[in-house]
Amino acid sequence: MSASELSELAEEEERRRKRAPWGVMALVLLTGVALIRNGSGEFDIGPPQPASAVAPDSRGGSGTLSTAPKPLGFSAADRVRIPAIRVNAPLMPVGLDAAGWVAAPPPDDPDLAGWFTGAVSPGEKGTAVVVGHVDNRRGPAVFYGLGALRKGNRIEILRKDGKTAVFETYGVEVFSKSGFPGDRVYGSKGTPELRVITCGGGFSKQNGYDGNVVVFARLVAVS
Numbered sequence: 001m002s003a004s005e006l007s008e009l010a011e012e013e014e015r016r017r018k019r020a021p022w023g024v025m026a027l028v029l030l031t032g033v034a035l036i037r038n039g040s041g042e043f044d045i046g047p048p049q050p051a052s053a054v055a056p057d058s059r060g061g062s063g064t065l066s067t068a069p070k071p072l073g074f075s076a077a078d079r080v081r082i083p084a085i086r087v088n089a090p091l092m093p094v095g096l097d098a099a100g101w102v103a104a105p106p107p108d109d110p111d112l113a114g115w116f117t118g119a120v121s122p123g124e125k126g127t128a129v130v131v132g133h134v135d136n137r138r139g140p141a142v143f144y145g146l147g148a149l150r151k152g153n154r155i156e157i158l159r160k161d162g163k164t165a166v167f168e169t170y171g172v173e174v175f176s177k178s179g180f181p182g183d184r185v186y187g188s189k190g191t192p193e194l195r196v197i198t199c200g201g202g203f204s205k206q207n208g209y210d211g212n213v214v215v216f217a218r219l220v221a222v223s
Contacts, residue, residue: 047134047135047140047144047145047146047147047198047200047213049147049174049200049201049213050147050149050172050173050174050200050213055171055172055173056170056171056173056216068191068192068218068219068220069192069219069220069221069222071123071124071125071191071192071219072121072123072124072159072163072165072192072222073124073161074120074121074124075121075123075159075160075161075163076093076115076121076159076160077091077115077121077122077128077130077157077158077159077160078090078091078158078159078160079091079157079158080113080130080155080156080157080158080196081155081156081157081158082149082153082154082155082156082196083153083154083156084148084149084150084153084154085145085146085148085149086145087113087142087143087145089111089112089113089132089142090111090112090113091112091113091114091115091130091157092105092112092113092114092115093114093115093117094114094115094116094117094131095116095117095118096118102116102118102129102131104131104132104133105131105132105133107133107136107141108136110133110135110136110138110139110140110141110142111141111142112132112142113130113131113132113142113143114130114131114132115128115129115130116128116129116130116131119186120192121159122157122159122165122167122192122194123157123159123163123165123192123219123222124192125188125190125191125192126188126192126193127185127186127187127188127189127193127194127195128157128192128193128194128195129186129194129195129197130157130194130195130196130197131196131197131198132196132197132198133198133199134146134198134199134200134209134213143196143198143213144198146172146196146198146200146213146215147172147174147200147213149169149172149215150169150172151169151170151171152168152169153168153169154166154167154168154169154220155167155168155169155194155196155215155217157194163222163223164222164223165192165194165219165222166219166220166221166222166223167193167194167217167218167219167220168217168218168220169215169216169217170216170217170218171215171216172213172214172215172216173213173214173216174200174201174211174212174213174214175211175212175214176201176210176211177210177211177212180212185197185214191218191219192218192219193216193217193218193219194215194217194218194219195214195215195216195217196214196215196217197212197213197214197215198212198213199211199212199213200212200213201213
């Protein structure tokens with residue numbers, strides 16, 4: 001094995017070592033904290049909420065392992081596009097904040113989303129995570145329409161290596177903060193998957209949004 005190959009293996013191992021263990025993340029979320037804390041909820045018409053018809057089914061998507069593209073290697077995520085809800089937004093890297101929550105992008109920029117660097121990159125084997133605000137005090141933000149997605153809608157993640165990982169939605173649900181199923185949302189299914197998450201559910205001025213909208217998607221193409 002060449003020196004460059006050994007170096008690449010070492011770098012990949014270091015990235016995997018730094019990734020957040022989902023068991024710990026699930027515990028943090030299940031103890032009553034929100035994945036994304038910010039969201040003003042101060043508008044007469046709230047964001048769309050998922051219908052029961054778009055909950056993930058037992059098959060976990062419409063694709064099959066035999067036709068799915070091979071997992072990609074690591075590359076930072078650069079941009080997210082969701083044509084069905086007219087999202088075309090830059091992605092910034094986000095990690096965990098001091099309280100152990102996934103940090104959302106700055107709320108003052110309504111068109112910015114975040115890629116969680118504690119998980120795999122979009123297109124790698126495992127579950128990648130993208131987060132963003134539903135609104136701020138000035139109006140709707142990048143993922144305001146997330147709850148309106150339907151099965152079969154496409155989500156495109158443009159990567160820094162020039163490749164685009166194309167995911168197909170197979171479920172959309174809203175989960176309460178107190179009962180967030182971390183293992184179900186984040187657990188690896190052995191194939192490249194994506195979760196896109198924002199605030200959702202009911203809203204109160206005292207506690208903010210009481211849940212999170214979660215989109216489940218699977219890699220179906222690479223361009």
